[in-house]
Amino acid sequence: MEKLEQRILKEGELRPGGILKVDGFLNHRIDPQLSYEMAMELKRIYEGCEINKVLTIEASGIAMGVMAAFVFSCPLVFAKKSKTKNIADDVWSVEVESFTHGNTNTVIVSKQYLGPEDKILIVDDFLATGAALKGLKALVEQAGGTVVGAGIAIEKVFQGGGDALRQAGMRVESLARIASMTDDSIEFAR
Amino acid sequence: MEKLEQRILKEGELRPGGILKVDGFLNHRIDPQLSYEMAMELKRIYEGCEINKVLTIEASGIAMGVMAAFVFSCPLVFAKKSKTKNIADDVWSVEVESFTHGNTNTVIVSKQYLGPEDKILIVDDFLATGAALKGLKALVEQAGGTVVGAGIAIEKVFQGGGDALRQAGMRVESLARIASMTDDSIEFAR
Numbered sequence: 383m384e385k386l387e388q389r390i391l392k393e394g395e396l397r398p399g400g401i402l403k404v405d406g407f408l409n410h411r412i413d414p415q416l417s418y419e420m421a422m423e424l425k426r427i428y429e430g431c432e433i434n435k436v437l438t439i440e441a442s443g444i445a446m447g448v449m450a451a452f453v454f455s456c457p458l459v460f461a462k463k464s465k466t467k468n469i470a471d472d473v474w475s476v477e478v479e480s481f482t483h484g485n486t487n488t489v490i491v492s493k494q495y496l497g498p499e500d501k502i503l504i505v506d507d508f509l510a511t512g513a514a515l516k517g518l519k520a521l522v523e524q525a526g527g528t529v530v531g532a533g534i535a536i537e538k539v540f541q542g543g544g545d546a547l548r549q550a551g552m553r554v555e556s557l558a559r560i561a562s563m564t565d566d567s568i569e570f571a572r
Numbered sequence: 573m574e575k576l577e578q579r580i581l582k583e584g585e586l587r588p589g590g591i592l593k594v595d596g597f598l599n600h601r602i603d604p605q606l607s608y609e610m611a612m613e614l615k616r617i618y619e620g621c622e623i624n625k626v627l628t629i630e631a632s633g634i635a636m637g638v639m640a641a642f643v644f645s646c647p648l649v650f651a652k653k654s655k656t657k658n659i660a661d662d663v664w665s666v667e668v669e670s671f672t673h674g675n676t677n678t679v680i681v682s683k684q685y686l687g688p689e690d691k692i693l694i695v696d697d698f699l700a701t702g703a704a705l706k707g708l709k710a711l712v713e714q715a716g717g718t719v720v721g722a723g724i725a726i727e728k729v730f731q732g733g734g735d736a737l738r739q740a741g742m743r744v745e746s747l748a749r750i751a752s753m754t755d756d757s758i759e760f761a762r
Contacts, residue, residue, distance in 0.1 A: 411649045411685040414642035441630035445638040445648065452604035458635065459601045495601040 383423050383557040386535065387570055389416065390558055396565055400510075400538070408507050408535060409442045414449075420557055421449035424503070424533040427555050428454075431530050433503045435459060437496070437518055439478075439489060446535060447505045454503065459495045461518060463487040474524040478517035489514075491521050498526035509534040509556060512543025519552065531555060538563070539571045573613050573747040576725065577760055579606065580748055586755055590700075590728070598697055598725060599632045604639075610747055611639035614693070614723040617745050621720050623693045625649060627686070627708055629668075629679060636725060637695045644693065649685045651708060653677040664714040668707035679704075681711050688716035699724040699746060702733025709742065721745060728753070729761045 395403040407413040433454050438447035439461045451458035464487070469475045473490040480487060504518045515532055522529050531553030537544045538560050547554050561571035585593040597603040623644050628637035629651045641648035654677070659665045663680040670677060694708045705722055712719050721743030727734045728750050737744050751761035 405682065405685070410652070410682055411647050412638055412641065413647055414638050415645070417638060418642060441634060441650065441652070444631060444634040448602055448604050448607060448635040448638060449642075451602065452608060452639075455605070457601050458604055460631070462600070462631070492595065492600055495595075 383420065385416070385419060386558045389413075390536065390560075391568060394568065396563060396568070398565060400541070400563060402536070402538070402560070402563065402568070404507075404536065408446075412445045414445070417445050417449045418453075420446055420535060421453045423557055424450050424505070424555070425453045427533070428503060428531060431503075432501050433530050435496075435500045435502050435527075436505050437461065437491070437502050437522065438505045439463070439514055439518060442508075443506045446507060450503065450505045450533060457495075459491060461489045461491045461521060464490050474521045476517045476520045476524070479511075479513045489517050489521070491525075493525070496521065496525040496527060500525065500527035502527055502529050504529060504532040505534075506532070507535045509537040509544050509554070510541040512541075512547050515543065515547060515554070519547075533557075536560065573610065575606070575609065576748045579603075580726065580750075581758060584758065586753060586758070588755060590731070590753060592726070592728070592750070592753065592758070594697075594726065598636075602635045604635070607635050607639045608643075610636055610725060611643045613747055614640055614695070614745070615643045617723070618693060618721060621693075622691050623720050625686075625690045625692050625717075626695050627651065627681075627692050627712065628695045629653070629704055629708060632698075633696045636697060640693065640695045640723060647685075649681060651679045651681045651711060654680050664711045666707045666710045666714075669701075669703045679707050679711070681715075683715070686711060686715040686717060690715065690717035692717055692719050694719060694722040695724075696722070697725045699727040699734050699744070700731040702731075702737050705733065705737060705744070709737075723747075726750065 393406040436451040475490045534556040537556035559571040583596040626641040665680045724746040727746035749761040
């Protein structure tokens with residue numbers, strides 16, 4: 383998506399260790415018009431697919447997730463990061479490693495809001511190692527639901543998570559795909 | 573707002589200790605159409621006011637916040653809950669007590685995204701003791717910005733936070749105002 387790539391080039395900040403900060407429009411300050419246009423692009427990409435729920439993870443997936451749910455006319459469910467390992471019976475749960483924060487979170491969704499009737503579009507802001515996406519997919523599978531596909535804002539292709547999931551049969555669509563990054567340049571995959 | 577009140581009556585779950593769970597449409601599973609209509613109602617209420625930024629707090633304020641920013645055609649900034657007390661120089665920060673979780677969070681916003689030029693609408697899902705709203709107001713004041721007002725989905729009037737802030741001169745508008753709650757009934761304020 384041309385517009386997203388331009389924003390990344392113009393406003394993204396590169397940090398050592400493969401970190402791309404897009405706090406200016408995606409992760410801390412959010413441009414809602416861009417969130418809406420990304421959602422519309424996902425609607426175009428997944429045209430004709432039966433999707434009845436959008437699933438994301440707090441916190442930075444929620445803005446794009448709610449816009450996606452809005453244009454798909456379905457509910458958004460956001461998975462929560464739990465501080466405790468004492469997980470209640472009424473939730474689906476999975477362990478997810480965070481690349482950015484260097485820790486592990488227990489991620490939960492209430493069983494009430496995710497079940498076998500669900501045809502899910504997973505939405506997230508970033509895809510790098512694929513840990514979050516794999517975790518969300520595992521939650522849907524625990525619930526007996528179907529993952530129709532994923533809609534990601536920014537994929538760091540060079541970290542391999544997206545391609546591993548595609549090879550495992552999952553449909554993964556990313557609106558901006560970064561092939562490589564140095565400390566002062568970004569190259570997109572074509 | 574009639575539609576929100578009806579959803580609260582139909583889907584809200586009352587728990588001992590003054591807890592109202594609205595996980596079905598506001599806090600965990602989100603109805604994006606309702607989020608949009610709440611945003612449009614805030615636009616009607618704040619018609620004619622100069623607002624150039626919406627501020628909320630992660631995670632459950634983000635969905636309503638991004639819709640509000642969308643209809644106001646301005647950015648959303650969401651304050652983050654920080655695990656660490658070692659706060660960097662480049663953020664505004666404040667301590668906020670959580671009524672629901674019974675703990676205290678350090679809440680931060682990057683100085684880059686909140687400044688003296690900002691005319692802020694604070695958006696949040698709940699207003700009870702007013703701790704979160706007071707904290708967000710303090711962040712705006714640290715930055716030298718102006719709080720135009722607050723737009724809240726559900727105010728628990730009986731907990732007093734909203735009226736205390738109004739008496740201190742803040743404009744606080746809530747879309748559903750709960751005057752009283754028992755373990756099996758809800759009464760709205762008129």
